[in-house]
Amino acid sequence: MALKDSKVPPEYLDMLCQEYRENNIILPEHYQNVNVKRGLRNKDGTGVVAGVTLITNVHGYLLNEGDVMPVPGELTYRGINIQDIVDHCLADNRFGYEEVAYLLLVGKLPTAKQLDEFIDILAECRELPKHFTEDVLINSPSPNIMNKLQSSILSLYAFDKRAEELTLANVLRQSIELVARLPIIVTRAYQVKKYYYDKVSMSINYAQRELSTAENFLYALRRDNQFTELESRTLDLALMLHADHGGGNNSTFAARVLTSTGTDTYSAMAAAVGSLKGPLHGGANLKVMEMFHDMKEHVKDVHDDEEIARYLTKILNREAGDGSGLIYGMGHAVYTLSDPRAEILRGGAHDLAVQKGFEDDFTLLNAVERLTPEVFRTVKGSTKPVCANVDLYSGLVYQMLDIPMELFTPIFAIARITGWAANRLEELQTGGRIIRPAYKTVMSNQPYTSLGDRV
Ligand SMILES: CC(=O)SCCNC(=O)CCNC(=O)[C@H](O)C(C)(C)COP(=O)(O)OP(=O)(O)OC[C@H]1O[C@@H](n2cnc3c(N)ncnc32)[C@H](O)[C@@H]1OP(=O)(O)O
Ligand SMILES: O=C([O-])CC(=O)C(=O)O
Numbered sequence: 001m002a003l004k005d006s007k008v009p010p011e012y013l014d015m016l017c018q019e020y021r022e023n024n025i026i027l028p029e030h031y032q033n034v035n036v037k038r039g040l041r042n043k044d045g046t047g048v049v050a051g052v053t054l055i056t057n058v059h060g061y062l063l064n065e066g067d068v069m070p071v072p073g074e075l076t077y078r079g080i081n082i083q084d085i086v087d088h089c090l091a092d093n094r095f096g097y098e099e100v101a102y103l104l105l106v107g108k109l110p111t112a113k114q115l116d117e118f119i120d121i122l123a124e125c126r127e128l129p130k131h132f133t134e135d136v137l138i139n140s141p142s143p144n145i146m147n148k149l150q151s152s153i154l155s156l157y158a159f160d161k162r163a164e165e166l167t168l169a170n171v172l173r174q175s176i177e178l179v180a181r182l183p184i185i186v187t188r189a190y191q192v193k194k195y196y197y198d199k200v201s202m203s204i205n206y207a208q209r210e211l212s213t214a215e216n217f218l219y220a221l222r223r224d225n226q227f228t229e230l231e232s233r234t235l236d237l238a239l240m241l242h243a244d245h246g247g248g249n250n251s252t253f254a255a256r257v258l259t260s261t262g263t264d265t266y267s268a269m270a271a272a273v274g275s276l277k278g279p280l281h282g283g284a285n286l287k288v289m290e291m292f293h294d295m296k297e298h299v300k301d302v303h304d305d306e307e308i309a310r311y312l313t314k315i316l317n318r319e320a321g322d323g324s325g326l327i328y329g330m331g332h333a334v335y336t337l338s339d340p341r342a343e344i345l346r347g348g349a350h351d352l353a354v355q356k357g358f359e360d361d362f363t364l365l366n367a368v369e370r371l372t373p374e375v376f377r378t379v380k381g382s383t384k385p386v387c388a389n390v391d392l393y394s395g396l397v398y399q400m401l402d403i404p405m406e407l408f409t410p411i412f413a414i415a416r417i418t419g420w421a422a423n424r425l426e427e428l429q430t431g432g433r434i435i436r437p438a439y440k441t442v443m444s445n446q447p448y449t450s451l452g453d454r455v
Helices: 010-023 028-033 082-091 097-106 112-125 132-138 145-159 168-198 213-221 229-242 250-259 265-276 284-298 305-316 340-356 359-380 391-400 405-431
Strands: 056-064 067-077
Touching: 067 082, 067 097, 067 340, 082 097, 082 229, 082 340, 097 112, 097 168, 097 213, 097 229, 097 405, 112 168, 132 145, 132 168, 145 168, 145 265, 145 405, 168 213, 168 265, 168 405, 213 229, 213 405, 229 340, 229 391, 229 405, 250 265, 250 405, 265 405, 284 305, 284 359, 284 391, 284 405, 305 359, 340 359, 340 391, 359 391, 391 405
Parallel strands: none
Antiparallel strands: 056 067
């Protein structure tokens, strides 16, 4: 593909690509011969254990005499089941994300007084440093909000006099500030993006002290600052569910890898944002919706399972969708029978769909969840269970809340900053060794050839 603005000529690139392909062949047997744990996975697909943690447990299978036994998934934050956290917050009719953030960061549920204090501090910290909005956001727009979020987090370094200090108190302070500020950065970066790239007038609002994280997001997103109770509660639920997922998920592990070098908070958190953006990880929530819109164009009857299964088969065969062969929102590295977050979001998506008249959309996405395992077995001949993951229903939920697609993955980041920060703190306090896996070379040694003798 020719890059219009590049000084590197396309024919030169073609030549380099050809050279590259000829000189960079690693065959599957190379992996097998040296017993490499590709993707840091054991032979049975389970993850290589890279550390111990007190923060989050992701339970997706049992090991029975060395065999992986599929079980319904369970997610616990600091030992407390996510379902219980959600149920209690809903029963008390209060926002839960702030409580989850305290729990993950500090290690125990806050008392009522501690929670009030924490919410007050978050409110105090939400406003961005002086000139940050003008210099970092307005004067330097990006078409991609995850990209802008990543560079904004790096830019916060310059506004922090104690950016490098690794004491517990300082990193906790930085973590709280990031939890408070990410919703503001994301919504402002979005406003700037709309103004600069989409030629829509920009509206930049101050964060509101009395509003929760979810409410502040919706307040800043909407031109009229209006949102309903149902909308803010649903977003709050999504934030709770996305807040952490153990030390091994790709973005959190990236944060831990960088943290283990002794680097600063902003560098570690920016790396995590870059990881989350990927379509196999947090970026899947955007991909699910792209896939879903494509399906809506091609599937005539959302109640016709055979037609939907045919379409899913085409996706797996790279004849439909984005050509990757992936059914986004399905499959998980740990969960086998179910992802508890997808179960909760499915319920939320269903209720919203009924209320807002999106029943057909829900039916179609639900059919993807129901039919994929069988299609998967038929096409791939694989008996491995494949379940819906958290990204399957989140996009539909956000769409029904009238949140633009380009903010789906940034919302994930707004929630996950808590988990990244909690894992960074744990790595700093208890890790104690630079993370440094090995790569086995499959290249044989060769002599240096003088310039004039090369062909
Ligand atoms: C927040 C999150 O990060 S949740 C995950 C979000 N990502 C997605 O929804 C993208 C779609 N899903 C996937 O790509 C995968 O299921 C992942 C990345 C989530 C997990 O990957 P893995 O742990 O490697 O999955 P697993 O070991 O089960 O893969 C087995 C095989 O099934 C394939 N597979 C797994 N899920 C899918 C899928 N949804 N669609 C098509 N093929 C899939 C893998 O590519 C692999 O194929 P291969 O043996 O030919 O290489
Ligand atoms: O755990 C994983 O590999 C991915 C995931 O679901 C998450 O990070 O929420």
